[in-house]
């Protein structure tokens with residue numbers, strides 16, 4: 001539960017980060033909500049359910065965005081800082097970090 005809350009907050013922080021905001025220019029509040037829900041569903045499914053992820057594959061959805069290693073590092077930094085803030089327990093923290101790590105090669109295009 002805390003993990004999900006942290007993820008929601010983390011995504012909001014990401015949208016206002018100076019380097020990262022370029023990815024969210026012109027995206028409506030409702031589309032951001034949809035994106036956030038997709039990520040929550042994916043995480044929920046990966047950690048045993050009962051949710052299902054109905055979104056597109058990570059490779060398809062991020063192709064062409066030009067996400068760099070530096071963007072990735074910033075994302076992980078915000079994620080861990082937000083999980084610290086919400087005192088996410090180690091088990092959930094590790095599940096989230098493991099999921100992120102497993103998706104990296106489908107998301108990052110440039111080094």
Ligand code: HEM
Nearest residue numbers: 023024035038039042055056061067071072075100103107
């Ligand atoms: C540097 C890191 C990332 C950036 C800059 C980024 C950026 C974006 C952007 C701009 C979109 C919208 C694309 C579109 O609808 O045309 C998107 C979609 C999405 N991203 Fe990411 N993303 C990142 C990492 C991640 C990670 C780590 C996850 C999973 C934990 C994730 C999950 C998703 C999902 C589920 C969608 C929507 C899928 C769908 O609409 O079917 N992203 N991302």
